[in-house]
Amino acid sequence: MLNFHVIRWRNFLSTGSQFTEVFLDKSTTTLIIGENGAGKSTILDAICYALFNKPFRNINKPQLVNSINQKQMVVEVEFSIGTKQYKIIRGTKPSIFEIYLHDTLINQDAAARDYQKYLEDHVLKLNYKSFTQIVILGSASFTPFMQLSAAARREVIEDLLDVKIFSTMYNVLKQKNNDIKATINNIESDIEINKHKAKIQQEYIKTLEEDQQTKVNNILARIEETNNEITTLTESIKQHQDTISNLKSTIIDASEKRNKYLEVNKLINKLLERIKAHNKNISFYNDNDVCPTCNQALDDSIKQTAIETHTVKKDEIDTAIEQLQLQISSLSSRISEIENVEKDIEVENTQISKLNTKLSAAVLFNQKLDEEYKQHNTSDSSNIEDEKQALKGLAKNIVDLTTQRTKQSEDKYYLDVAGLLLKDTGIKTRVIKQYLPVINKLVNKYLQAMDFFVTFELDEAFNETIKSRHRDEFSYASFSEGEKAKIDLSLLFAWRTIARMKNSANTNLLLLDEVFDGSLDINGTDYVMTILNTIGNESNIFIISHKDSLFDKFKSVIRFEKYQNFSRIAK
DSSP, rough: EEEEEEEEEEETTTTTOOOOEEEEESSSSEEEEOOOTSTHHHHHHHHHHHHSSOOOOSSOOOBOTTTTOOOOOOEEEEETTTTTEEEEEEEEETTEEEEEEEEEEEOSSSSSHHHHHHHIIIIIIOOOOHHHHHHEEEEEOOOOOGOOOHHHHHHHHHTTOOHHHHHHHHHHHHHHHHHHHHHHHHHHHHHHHHEEEEEHHHHHHHHHHHHHHHHHHHHHHHHHEEEEEEEHHHHHHHHHHHHHHHHHHHHTTHHHHHHHHHHHHHHHHHHHHHHHHHHHHHHEEEEOOOOOTTTOBBOOOHHHHHHHHHHHHHHHHHHHHEEEEEHHHHHHHHHHHHHHHHHHHHHHHHHHHHHHHHHHHHHHHHHHHHHHHHHHIIIIHHHHHHHHHHHHHHHHHHHHHHHHHHHHHHHHHHHHHHHHSSSTSSSHHHOOOOOOOOHHHHHHHHHHTOOOEEEEEETTTTTTEOOTTTEEEEEOOOOOOOHHHHHHHHHHHHHHHHHHHHHOOOOOOOEETTTTTOOOOOHHHHHHHHHHHGGGGGEEEEEEOOOOGGGGGGGGGEEEEEEEEEEEEOO
């Protein structure tokens, strides 16, 4: 139960710099009176401002600061929930908003908006609308339950029946469901991306394999071509070698012939020297009659014999030389033939050398092709294997993502089922449906207590049906202000009774602003007082009124007055 103990304020509306303090739990019934403008209703604005950061009446927040002092506006309220003692301090110029639990400030790290939400959701467990429907009634700026929209009526009743938690749960669940939807969409997107990547990867692997095979085939074709070239070159070299071998077989006598030619030529030269000697001797005998050595005369017969002897010997040598020259001619002819063959052998050797150069190049090129073949088989296969592993990784990703999607879809299914239970047409409607007869019974009970004999009924859409004893149907708007006031009071009392039953929005405080001053007649006032006295033992009721005649009906009276332009409690 929410028990209010005291509220105090300063520099708030017409109140000055001295705190005005009102104890909220000292008397079961308290009458607040004073002249117009004395500040009687300030307590309504003060308690709403302290709790919800906005006044009860339609006043702009800047106007809440006292217009004379214009600073240091502060409102403090103390209350307890069970054994927990709370104190709220809120003010402007300077701005302040503090929540204390057992005189210890509750963490203010969050933003002010979140701090206010914490106060309403975790401490008060009431919002402004529900608080004003249960605690306050009667101000001109107040919107009674019957004038609220259907959605606003539902919100109030949900707070009373403590089923708003289902709305909170539904909103949390809805957000979680939206998160799961987003997750599923992201997973499906990732699956499609991975599938697309896998398709591209497969095409890429196929291209690599085709390229590899094309490269291998090209290399193998070039290797075969080179092997054929090597074979051709080898055969050509052998042919030239065979030709050389055949040519060499025709000149096996080359050395013999050349040596013989030299020997014969040398012999001819010797014979030519001997002919020169014989010619010299013949000339000597022809030219000389005296011996140059002994100076004795030479005999003509001796000279003639000598000349003939030398002539014969010279002729013999000439004959020999002629024979040798014939031999030289034969040898020269043979040597020429040998030289021609040797030239042919040299040509063949040149061709063999050229062919060997080509053969060496072809063999080296073939070795390179073989290395390239091995490299392509190794590196390309390794690359392809890497790409296949990447493809397997994508396939695994798809499987994992599909598993995740299945899990998320299962979670979403259970959330959808839970959502059906938590939405307005689910558990909440069942609870509300159970309590509607109780609510209607209580409202009619309080209406009868105020001598207003109609049958009031709210349906599941929170639309009212009001019937007279004669079963004539009326709407709330068709009644007089006094009758409306009785309906509003009956609803207020019913809400408070339900709150006590549910221990949801149960509070000791009840504030009625000028409900006795206009619309209720004397009998209506007495009926209301009877009800208030009935519930007064469990509540602290404050009645704001102009009527001094009500003094004797209340256990406590607070009078507000104006003093030096400031509102205060009269001493």
